[in-house]
Structures are given as structure tokens and as C-alpha cells.
Amino acid sequence: MINAPFGDCKSAALHLADSIQPFGVLLVIEREGGRICAVSANVEAWLGLSPQGLLGAPWSAALPAGLRALVEALPDEAEGRQAPGSPQARLRAFRCNGRSLIAALHLAGPHLVLELEAGCAPVFGQREQVLAQGVAALAATDSEEAAARALMRQVADVTGYDRVMLYRFLPDWHGKVIDEVLRPGVEGFLGLHFPAGDVPANARRLYLVKRQRVIADVDAEPVPVLSAVDGLSVDLTHAELRAVHPVHVQYLKNMGVAASFSVSVVAAGRLWGLIACHHLEPKAVSFADRQLCEQLATVAAIHMSDLQRLAYEQARHAHHLARARLRLELQASGGGRHAIATQLERMRGAFGAQGGWARLDGRDHYSGDVPDEASLSVLQRWLDRLGGEKVSSYDVLPAALEVNPALLRLASGLLYLPLGGQDFVVLLRVEQPENVAWAGGPAAPPESGAPPLGLGPRTSFRVWREQTRGRASPWLDTDIEAAALLRAMLLEHGERLDLERMALTDPLTGLCNRAMFERKLQEAVDLGVRGNDLSALLMIDLDRFKPVNDRYGHPVGDALLVEVAERLRRHVRGRDVVARLGGDEFAVIQFHAGSERDVEAAAARILDAIRAPYAVLGHRVEIGASIGAALCPRDAAEPQALVKLADLALYRVKHGGRDGFRLFDSSMLA
Numbered sequence: 001m002i003n004a005p006f007g008d009c010k011s012a013a014l015h016l017a018d019s020i021q022p023f024g025v026l027l028v029i030e031r032e033g034g035r036i037c038a039v040s041a042n043v044e045a046w047l048g049l050s051p052q053g054l055l056g057a058p059w060s061a062a063l064p065a066g067l068r069a070l071v072e073a074l075p076d077e078a079e080g081r082q083a084p085g086s087p088q089a090r091l092r093a094f095r096c097n098g099r100s101l102i103a104a105l106h107l108a109g110p111h112l113v114l115e116l117e118a119g120c121a122p123v124f125g126q127r128e129q130v131l132a133q134g135v136a137a138l139a140a141t142d143s144e145e146a147a148a149r150a151l152m153r154q155v156a157d158v159t160g161y162d163r164v165m166l167y168r169f170l171p172d173w174h175g176k177v178i179d180e181v182l183r184p185g186v187e188g189f190l191g192l193h194f195p196a197g198d199v200p201a202n203a204r205r206l207y208l209v210k211r212q213r214v215i216a217d218v219d220a221e222p223v224p225v226l227s228a229v230d231g232l233s234v235d236l237t238h239a240e241l242r243a244v245h246p247v248h249v250q251y252l253k254n255m256g257v258a259a260s261f262s263v264s265v266v267a268a269g270r271l272w273g274l275i276a277c278h279h280l281e282p283k284a285v286s287f288a289d290r291q292l293c294e295q296l297a298t299v300a301a302i303h304m305s306d307l308q309r310l311a312y313e314q315a316r317h318a319h320h321l322a323r324a325r326l327r328l329e330l331q332a333s334g335g336g337r338h339a340i341a342t343q344l345e346r347m348r349g350a351f352g353a354q355g356g357w358a359r360l361d362g363r364d365h366y367s368g369d370v371p372d373e374a375s376l377s378v379l380q381r382w383l384d385r386l387g388g389e390k391v392s393s394y395d396v397l398p399a400a401l402e403v404n405p406a407l408l409r410l411a412s413g414l415l416y417l418p419l420g421g422q423d424f425v426v427l428l429r430v431e432q433p434e435n436v437a438w439a440g441g442p443a444a445p446p447e448s449g450a451p452p453l454g455l456g457p458r459t460s461f462r463v464w465r466e467q468t469r470g471r472a473s474p475w476l477d478t479d480i481e482a483a484a485l486l487r488a489m490l491l492e493h494g495e496r497l498d499l500e501r502m503a504l505t506d507p508l509t510g511l512c513n514r515a516m517f518e519r520k521l522q523e524a525v526d527l528g529v530r531g532n533d534l535s536a537l538l539m540i541d542l543d544r545f546k547p548v549n550d551r552y553g554h555p556v557g558d559a560l561l562v563e564v565a566e567r568l569r570r571h572v573r574g575r576d577v578v579a580r581l582g583g584d585e586f587a588v589i590q591f592h593a594g595s596e597r598d599v600e601a602a603a604a605r606i607l608d609a610i611r612a613p614y615a616v617l618g619h620r621v622e623i624g625a626s627i628g629a630a631l632c633p634r635d636a637a638e639p640q641a642l643v644k645l646a647d648l649a650l651y652r653v654k655h656g657g658r659d660g661f662r663l664f665d666s667s668m669l670a
């Protein structure tokens with residue numbers, strides 16, 4: 001029986017094609033039981049054996065002696081060749097009915113697939129020489145593209161097709177002809193783009209596993225594969241003779257192509273491109289030459305994978321170095337979270353971004369080419385939807401943003417690093433407008449609704465020009481990976497700053513704590529001594545605070561402390577420092593204190609501020625404060641001594657009845 005025909009081209013299980021091209025003959029043997037379960041309908045013409053006589057018969061009885069020897073030899077040899085790539089068929093020269101044939105046998109799941117075609121065994125020596133030269137040429141290349149070009153030239157030399165093109169797959173799987181070799185007078189396609197639908201996903205999967213594919217004559221009638229049992233499907237993924245989908249045949253005819261040969265260009269397990277060979281007359285490349293091309297393609301794939309890995313490692317290393325430098329800069333800057341903004345340019349350099357935008361603690365910072373603020377707000381609303389958990393990126397401006405000309409020009413590529421809360425870093429790449437020349441228009445052939453064989457590939461390959469907008473040069477995998485690592489580093493930096501801040505501030509009032517007070521006092525003393533400038537230290541202890549706690553409870557006491565802190569903050573100047581040293585004890589460090597009188601005036605203002613009545617949690621409270629002060633360098637030129645003397649003055653006030661101010665004088669030491 002004849003098995004089911006293909007489905008439509010895009011969803012068809014192309015490898016289950018139940019027919020073959022007529023330049024050979026196919027037999028399928030069940031590995032279990034050894035019966036011949038399928039043969040191509042042309043078997044009689046090639047082998048002089050009828051399909052009826054072969055189907056269901058054991059191969060050991062039904063096959064001619066030469067073929068039996070091949071089948072006997074193969075299964076064990078082939079076991080190890082099954083996965084993961086193309087199982088290399090075993091070749092055998094064979095004469096039958098006075099014809100020289102090449103027999104090839106490979107495993108396909110539960111089946112052995114035997115194919116025969118006209119030809120003779122490869123001539124030893126010549127083939128090895130071509131292979132050696134090819135390997136040397138490939139090894140001399142230092143980029144993936146150069147290796148692919150070298151492979152294309154070798155395929156052109158070995159096969160002699162009219163037009164040999166290097167077709168490179170681009171990120172969305174549309175393709176571009178980036179190199180070609182033409183017989184004089186044959187039209188070329190160099191520089192033209194082809195839509196992704198021209199090589200649909202099912203075809204790409206086959207190209208990945210079966211690294212070469214010949215179509216000997218687009219006008220040749222396919223030969224059905226007859227099977228012994230109903231519904232038998234043989235996997236022809238690795239078959240040389242597998243028939244072509246009618247839509248693809250039509251596609252080639254529309255192009256004026258009579259025969260084709262394709263060699264897959266694979267790098268790191270991914271389809272990089274195709275070497276597409278066209279002939280304007282029917283043409284079948286010999287099995288041996290096809291194998292030679294496949295071997296060269298395998299060598300190219302290994303070399304290209306190595307080059308890709310090398311480029312990847314180099315890019316990772318460069319990012320690693322840039323990050324290490326950035327970390328050092330951040331640590332050295334001591335400038336808190338905003339130090340990240342000073343590194344925007346460095347980040348742009350590492351990621352090849354023309355614009356940088358950081359929002360840190362509500363403040364915006366920019367570097368390089370950045371859209372205007374209104375456009376950035378549009379962008380930000382869009383970014384808000386992405387969430388703040390991970391790096392996001394695009395290198396084609398999202399449709400929703402296309403209407404904004406500034407974003408189109410300056411933000412066609414984006415890396416978004418959310419840094420917690422409202423903070424983020426955004427790196428931008430400018431638009432790279434490109435004039436794309438399509439071979440016959442970018443639309444894929446119609447997909448839905450049409451009957452399977454009525455599907456038509458496009459009929460025209462006339463050049464159709466389109467300017468692509470909103471595209472930036474694409475981020476590499478290494479960029480995305482490095483952005484995630486950079487984000488982790490910046491978050492860690494922020495967390496360290498938060499910890500530092502926590503370690504240096506009083507959690508209740510937000511004032512400096514004792515540790516920070518000591519640092520700042522040292523600064524004031526250094527400045528006073530070096531600059532012969534007067535600094536003052538005011539030690540403040542609240543009076544009658546305990547009764548507030550006792551009477552109204554701790555929460556009221558807490559709220560009162562917070563309010564005292566607020567009043568103190570309001571009564572100092574820019575650089576001065578207010579600290580809570582513990583309990584109801586505060587301190588003020590005055591830089592550039594002016595004169596003794598100025599210090600006294602400041603203390604009086606602070607006293608008045610503290611004395612003013614409070615309304616805390618619904619209670620009216622009044623307290624006072626005892627304040628003692630010492631001056632640097634007049635009284636002491638060393639922090640601890642200064643604290644001691646200011647404390648001495650404070651205790652004089654406490655013991656003198658509280659609620660007042662004393663400036664240290666030497667009589668207090670008596």
C-alpha cells in the first residue's frame with residue numbers, strides 16, 4: 001500500500017515522507033525478525049526483484065548475495081553510530097543487472113534502511129587529499145563567518161553547482177545570503193534576505209540532524225514506498241533519497257532551479273546557516289561527494305564551535321574585568337548609593353551602550369546619548385510592568401514604544417537592571433536602521449486554510465526593499481549574563497551601604513549613633529587642630545525624662561526622644577552633627593563654631609527648643625536639658641579629653657539644679 005501523503009509544508013513530518021526521489025531505490029528491514037517491511041515501488045527496475053516477492057520476506061533469503069553481505073556486516077558496526085548526529089551510512093559498491101551501484105545502509109529506530117543509487121566507490125587518495133586541504137583551510141580561519149565561507153568554497157569546488165550560496169540564519173530565523181559562488185551568467189542572491197518561513201522549523205530540525213541533502217531533479221516523479229503492513233511509517237530523517245515536499249519543489253521551480261544540494265552549517269549544536277547549491281539543470285552529486293561535503297561540514301562545525309566558545313570566553317572575561325574594576329571604584333568612592341551613578345560611563349563602555357540612565361534614591365543620573373525626560377517617563381512606565389526581580393532586555397524596540405521618535409532613535413536596545421525599590425540602571429543602544437533587501441517580499445507563504453497541496457510558495461523573488469526601524473545591535477548571551485552579575489554586584493553594594501548605615505545610625509531617632517559620633521568628633525578635632533579653627537562639643541542630657549516613661553509608658557518616652565531629635569536637627573547648621581549617645585543623652589558637634597559667644601548662643605537656642613512643650617501621642621509633656629560644652633582646640637585637642645571636659649561642664653549643670661548650660665572652664669578641674 002501507499003502510505004499517507006505529506007501534510008502541509010510547515011507542520012508536515014517531513015522525515016516520514018512515504019516516497020523517495022527516483023535516483024535510487026530503498027528497502028526497509030525490520031531489525032527484529034529480519035523481514036523486509038517496505039520497498040520503493042521502483043525496486044524491480046533496479047534489482048529485478050518484485051515488491052510482492054520482497055515485502056514480508058526475510059532479507060537473508062530475498063536479497064542478492066552482495067547486499068546480504070552488507071546487511072550482515074552492518075548492524076553491529078552501526079550500533080555505535082546511532083546517536084547523536086547523523087548515523088554515517090555504510091557504503092558498499094555493488095553490481096546488479098550489469099549496473100554499478102552504491103549501497104548504503106543505516107539504522108532508523110526499529111528499522112534498517114538500505115538505499116541504492118548509481119555510482120561507484122570513491123577513489124581512494126583523491127578524496128583524502130580534498131579532505132586534508134579542506135581541513136587545513138578551515139583550521140586557518142579565525143571567525144565563524146570565515147570558516148563558513150571557507151566551507152562554502154570547498155562545497156562549490158567539490159560539487160560544481162551553478163550557484164552556491166552561504167545562507168546565514170539571523171536571530172528571528174530569517175536568512176541572508178552572505179556569500180556566493182556563481183557560474184558566469186547565473187543570477188546571484190548576494191545580500192538578499194529570505195523570510196523565516198522559507199526554511200520552516202520542521203525543515204531546520206532535519207537540517208540539524210542530517211547535514212546534507214540532495215534534490216536531484218525537481219521534475220522527477222517521486223516513487224512511493226510500499227509497505228507490508230498498513231500504517232507503517234519509516235523514519236527517513238537520515239535517508240539520502242527522501243522525497244521533497246511539493247511546496248519546496250514548487251519553491252525551487254519558482255526560483256528557476258532544477259536541482260539543489262544543501263549542506264548544513266552548524267556551530268555549537270545550533271543551525272548557523274546553510275550552504276545552498278542550485279543547478280539550473282537536473283544534477284545529482286555522487287554519494288561519495290555528498291559524504292565528503294558532510295565530513296567537511298562536520299570539521300567546520302567543530303572549528304566553529306571552538307571559535308564560538310573562545311569568543312564567548314573572551315567576552316565573559318572582558319565583562320569580568322570591567323566588573324572587578326567597577327567594584328573597586330565603588331568601594332573606593334565611599335559616596336554611598338549615588339556612587340553607582342558615577343560609574344555609568346564605565347558600564348556603558350563594558351556593554352557597548354551609547355546611553356546610561358540611573359535612578360537612585362529618587363534622583364536621576366544620565367550618561368551619553370539619552371532620550372529627553374518626557375520620553376524617559378514613557379519608557380519608565382513601560383519598564384514598571386516588567387517587575388523588579390531580574391534583568392530585562394530587548395534589542396528591537398517594543399511596538400508600544402515605537403511612536404516615540406526619541407526612544408526609536410536612542411533606546412532601540414535596552415538592558416534594564418532593577419536595583420530594588422524604585423532604583424534601577426538602564427543601558428541603552430541606539431537604533432541601527434538597516435536597508436533590508438528581501439528576495440520577493442518578507443511575508444511567509446500563506447499558512448492556514450489552504451489545502452495541503454494547494455499551498456503555494458511565493459512566485460516572485462524580485463528584490464523588495466524595506467527599511468527596518470527600531471533595531472539595535474543585538475545583546476549577546478554574554479551581555480545578558482554579565483548584566484545579571486552586575487545587577488547582583490550593585491545590589492550587594494547597596495546592601496553593604498544599608499548595613500553600614502544601620503551600623504552608624506540610631507534606629508529610634510535616625511541620628512548618628514556613638515560609633516558615627518566618634519568618627520565625626522575625630523574629624524572636628526583634626527579640623528580644629530589643623531585649621532586652627534574652633535570646634536565645639538555640646539553634651540546634652542535631658543532632665544526629668546524618666547518620669548515621662550514612668551507616667552505615660554515607654555512608647556510616649558520613645559516618641560518624645562524622636563521629637564527631641566527632630567528639634568535638635570532643626571537647630572544645627574549644615575555640616576554640624578547631632579548624635580544620640582544612648583538613653584536620653586545627645587551630643588552636638590559644631591564645626592567652625594566661631595567664638596565662645598556663638599557657642600553659648602547656639603546652646604541657648606537648643607535649650608529653648610528642648611524646653612518648649614511637646615504634644616506626644618496625645619499627652620502634653622514638658623522637659624528640660626542640661627548642656628555642657630568644651631571647645632577644641634582651646635580646651636582639648638583630643639576627642640576623649642574633649643568629651644570628658646564637656647561632661648564635666650554638664651555635671652556642673654546637673655548638680656547646679658539642671659536645665660541650663662555651662663561652658664567648660666579650667667576652674668571646673670579644681
Ligand SMILES: Nc1nc2c(ncn2[C@@H]2O[C@H](COP(=O)(O)OP(=O)(O)OP(=O)(O)O)[C@@H](O)[C@H]2O)c(=O)[nH]1
Nearest residue numbers: 541542543544545546547549554557558582583584
Ligand atoms: N522610652 C525610652 N526610654 C529610655 C530609652 N533609653 C533609656 N531610657 C530611659 O531613660 C531614662 C534615663 O535616665 P535618667 O537620665 O536618669 O532620667 P532623667 O529622669 O532624665 O534623670 P535626670 O537626668 O537626672 O533628670 C531611664 O529611665 C531609661 O530607662 C529609650 O530608648 N526609650
